[in-house]
Structure formats: structure tokens, C-alpha cells
Amino acid sequence: MAKVRKGSSLRRFIVDHFGLIPFLVFALFPAYFMILTAFKHNSELYDLEAIPFWLREGVTLDHFRFLFFKTQFLRWLLNSVMVAVVATGASFVISVMAAYSLARLRFRGVNFLGIAIFVIYLVPPTLLFLPLGRVVYNLGLADNVVSLMITYPTFLIPFSTWLLMGYFRTVPREIEECAMVDGCGRMGALIRVVLPVTLPGLICAVLFAFTLSWNEFIYALTFISQTTQKTATVGVAAELVRGDVFHWGEIMAGASTGSLPIVLIYVFFLDYYVAGLAAGSVKG
Amino acid sequence: MAPGDSSPVQSEALAATLRVRYTRRLADYLQQEHILGYLLLLPAFLWLAALVAYPFGMALSYCLTDIVVGRQQAAKFIGLDNFISLLKNEIFIQTVKNSFTFTLSAVTLKAVFGLLLALLLNKDLTFKRLIRGCVLLPWVMPVALSALGWKWMYDSLYSVITWTLNRFVTLVGMPPLEINWLGQANLAMASVIVVNTWIGLPFFAITLLAGLQAIPGELYEAAEMDGATPWRKFFHVTLPMLRPVLAVVILFSTIFTFADFNTVYVLTQGGPMNYTHLFATLANMLAFQTLDLGRGAAVSLFMFPLLMVLVFFVLRLARREL
Numbered sequence: 001m002a003k004v005r006k007g008s009s010l011r012r013f014i015v016d017h018f019g020l021i022p023f024l025v026f027a028l029f030p031a032y033f034m035i036l037t038a039f040k041h042n043s044e045l046y047d048l049e050a051i052p053f054w055l056r057e058g059v060t061l062d063h064f065r066f067l068f069f070k071t072q073f074l075r076w077l078l079n080s081v082m083v084a085v086v087a088t089g090a091s092f093v094i095s096v097m098a099a100y101s102l103a104r105l106r107f108r109g110v111n112f113l114g115i116a117i118f119v120i121y122l123v124p125p126t127l128l129f130l131p132l133g134r135v136v137y138n139l140g141l142a143d144n145v146v147s148l149m150i151t152y153p154t155f156l157i158p159f160s161t162w163l164l165m166g167y168f169r170t171v172p173r174e175i176e177e178c179a180m181v182d183g184c185g186r187m188g189a190l191i192r193v194v195l196p197v198t199l200p201g202l203i204c205a206v207l208f209a210f211t212l213s214w215n216e217f218i219y220a221l222t223f224i225s226q227t228t229q230k231t232a233t234v235g236v237a238a239e240l241v242r243g244d245v246f247h248w249g250e251i252m253a254g255a256s257t258g259s260l261p262i263v264l265i266y267v268f269f270l271d272y273y274v275a276g277l278a279a280g281s282v283k284g
Numbered sequence: 285m286a287p288g289d290s291s292p293v294q295s296e297a298l299a300a301t302l303r304v305r306y307t308r309r310l311a312d313y314l315q316q317e318h319i320l321g322y323l324l325l326l327p328a329f330l331w332l333a334a335l336v337a338y339p340f341g342m343a344l345s346y347c348l349t350d351i352v353v354g355r356q357q358a359a360k361f362i363g364l365d366n367f368i369s370l371l372k373n374e375i376f377i378q379t380v381k382n383s384f385t386f387t388l389s390a391v392t393l394k395a396v397f398g399l400l401l402a403l404l405l406n407k408d409l410t411f412k413r414l415i416r417g418c419v420l421l422p423w424v425m426p427v428a429l430s431a432l433g434w435k436w437m438y439d440s441l442y443s444v445i446t447w448t449l450n451r452f453v454t455l456v457g458m459p460p461l462e463i464n465w466l467g468q469a470n471l472a473m474a475s476v477i478v479v480n481t482w483i484g485l486p487f488f489a490i491t492l493l494a495g496l497q498a499i500p501g502e503l504y505e506a507a508e509m510d511g512a513t514p515w516r517k518f519f520h521v522t523l524p525m526l527r528p529v530l531a532v533v534i535l536f537s538t539i540f541t542f543a544d545f546n547t548v549y550v551l552t553q554g555g556p557m558n559y560t561h562l563f564a565t566l567a568n569m570l571a572f573q574t575l576d577l578g579r580g581a582a583v584s585l586f587m588f589p590l591l592m593v594l595v596f597f598v599l600r601l602a603r604r605e606l
Contacts, residue, residue, distance in 0.1 A: 019404045024418055030433045033433060046442065048442070052447055100324060101321045105321035105324075108318065122594075123591070127585075128340060130571050135342070151335060154332065217427065217546045222572065233428040262425070266417075
């Protein structure tokens, strides 16, 4: 946005950035405090006189040691990875096909089906978790990570399809028709021409699907009760909080390590997340 | 041609030609748009029919029966009794009130501060990428885990928030406060709303920022030529131009705030005294603590009419894009 310069550039720098400070503190403090707690000695953690904002007695790895060697945490991480990879992969292939069909092909009912996908995308998982849990149980998949691999696509497919439809529509039909004249079939044109052109959209869909899978909570909480089958989010939130005793150091170690993979992916692909969100098509 | 008329070599060649021809014809057939269109949709359709439409039907049938986990066979049809008994139930009525308080407050906070943040971000910032990255962080972190961080910050004894407040309170010479953030009815609701706002704010800010950047600069130049003050520019250019985006974002957020489960489950489990229960957490409690599947399903389905109204408005607004 073009603006008229007022005053010195230093003054403008301060004015423009000052207002953001409260927002940045609000956004970052919980994460900072989580990590800080994870490295803090218990003696300092439960000392009402100690200043809570830094480490007075230095760093300890006790909480992490407990987490990795005395709990099933590594198993939970592995479960999260497996579930997220399988659910994202399956949803990706199915959604590419569906989105191409809905965005590009002309057949009876295509508009209605497009709207139906959008409506299902707007159905929150909390509406159907009880009967879906019964379906999972009847399939003999209760207490098994496989149940999450097959149920996560119920929200990933509508979401990815909707996102990809938008990207596929931006590809000019002529490019595709040229490829078909040159001897590609429709599927050939999709794979050799449309997909490479929409690569940023595909990356976006994969990133969001992986994030949504990793962060999912209610299905993982209600479909699985066996400790070894839990995912990282549920394991940390449900298994480390036992009875009335909260071992905050360990819980925060689990919460920060459990968030770490997704935060790393996020830092690496930041621009895709911003672009995907700005497309206005993501749950919030 | 009968097979016996030709030598084995010839008939093999013939079969190969036929196979090629039929494969090609099949390929051509499948390439017709109306065939290929349905074929490509089939996996998505089957998946969603089996795991969305079918469970939805089950939910409808559950909520009309007295089904209990463990003895499904004995369930019998009881009509709308589940809904009627819920409407007479104090906890359910409290949950309805909570849900509206929660949704209205959290969405309002997110919209107001999200817009403010978007306006602040829409400047020539140094470290623009870094700042956006930081702002978006709460939205990326797993809700259940970041809510645990907040639960620790709200601790009844070791709360960092209380500690900080007390530095100021004792400075004025008053006795230190003891605040049980998650243990008192109204305070617990406020605390939960703050966490939900923390999670949802980035979605508003980044989406509205995109909306702001789509406003043509000429409009502001024209307004400036007419001598408009910054306030007038905001109310007569920014806000009207942003309205479509704002409406979609608010509706989206209303749907997912109303149906929230994670924040409340982790922070309070619906307590104290059911003062923070939402539809989803109450449904979960009925189904897994009292094993009352029919009533649990009924609680979930109470969300449905309101969600449908919201979805209807989203569809109307998004019509142009569809």
C-alpha cells in the first residue's frame, strides 16, 4: 500500500512495530513457558518465591529422561507419524482424483456434488464421533491405530478436495487440451500437465492434511484406550495426567516434544501455510 | 470366424488384436467425461458414504432409542424422549447457555482483535516473515498440547499469571491475590474463552490480512484527495471492502468454535459444576461415563440445526466461488 512518509524512518519503524508487541507476547509466551517448564528443576518449579520467567537453577533433562524412558512416549510419536502419513497419503490420492473431477469435468450433478463436498467439509468431527466410534468398534478396529487411519480421511478428503478444486480451476483448459492433442489421455494430461502446474497447491494440501492429522484429538481420545496405541496428543494429554497429581515438568516436556515435529515442518514451509490460510479455505 | 478355422498362431494374433482393440475401446469409453467424472469421484464417495453418511444415520437412530454401551440389542425405540428429557435436564440447559456464551464471546474477541492485528500487519514491516510466523504459531500447534500449557499457566497455586499480577498488587501494598482461574464458574468460562481466542486469532488475522491486501490502493488515494481522516478511511473504505471476507471468516469460526471440544476437555473437562460444558464435551461425558449412547448422540445432534443455518449462510456467501 502506497503511503505518505511521515517523520523520520526510525519513528515510523517504532510506530509500526510497537503495536505488535502485545500480540507477539500473547502468541509466543505459552510456547516459551512450556519449553522453559520442561527444562526446569522441580525444586524451582514448585517454589512460590522463584521468578517463573527463567531458569535460576540451570537446565535439567530429568523430565525428558522420564518421558522417553519411563513412558510410552516414543511409541506415541511413532503412532502419530504412522497415522498422519497413511491418512494424509490416502486422502491426497483420493482428493486429487475427486477435485480434478469436480473442477474440470462436465457431467450431470457435478455442481451438486461440489457443494456436497463443501458441506461435509463444514461438518465438525465432534458431531459424529459417537456413532463413528461404534462403526470402528463393529469393524473390530477399536483400540487400534488403524481406526484413526481410516477415520481421519473423513475430514481430510472434503478439506483437501475443496482446497485442490480451487487450484485446479486456475489451470487454463488450453494447456490440458494441447497435451491431449499431443496424444495424452485425460489421466495423462492430469499427471503430466495439471499436477506439475499446481504443485504449490498440492504441497499446501499435504501440509495441511498432515497438520490436521497430527493435531487431531477427539477421535484419537475416544476410539483408543490402550496405552500403546495412543497418538502423541492423546498420550500426553491423557496418560501423563494421572489422578489428581500433575507432574508439570514431564507434561510440558511431552507437550513441547509432541508439538515439535509440526512446528519444524511449519517453520520450513511457512509461506505455504500463509498462502493456504489466506485462500480462506481452512478451518479455524 | 470360428476358432477351428485358423491355425493356433493366427488365432493368437487375432486375440491379441482384439485385446488391444477392446482395451482401447474401454479406455475411450472410460475417458468420456461423464464416465470418468463419476469414476474419479467413486473412492471419495464410498469413503464418505461409509464413514460420514452412515454414522449420521446411526446418530439419528441412536437418539430415538435408549441405547446403552454394552447392551445394544436391548435398545428400544423411545421416540423423542431423549430430546425431551434433555430439555428438562439442568446440566443440558446450562450447556446450551455455556455454548452460546463461549461462542459469542470467543468469536467477537477473535474478530475484533484479529482485525486489529491484520491492520497492524498490513504495513511495511521489517522481519515481515518472522512476525507472521510468530503470529501464526498458536494456530499450528496441536490444540490439546497448547491447552495443557495454558492449564499449567492457570494452575491454582503456581499460576504464572497470578504471580505476575501479584507483583503489581503487592507493589500497591495490597495482600497477594489467590485466583483459581479454572475453579470458579465465571472465571473458568473466561479462561477457556481466552485460550480459544489464542488459538483462533491467527486464522482471523492472516485471512483478514489477505482481504486487506486485496483492497485497491486507489480507493485510499481517492479518499485522501477528499481529505478523509484515518478513521473515516477505515469506516468508509476498509470496513465495507472487507465485509465479504469478514463475514465468511466469522461464519467459519462460529461453526468450529461452537463445536469445540479440545480446549474445554483439556482445561476443565466441563467443570467446575458443569459451568464450562459445551455440546461436544457433554456428549462425550454422557457416552463414556454414564454409557448413555442415545442421550450422548442426542446432545451432539442438538448442534445440527444451528450448524445447518450457519452452513446455509456460508454457502450463500461462497456462492460466487462455487
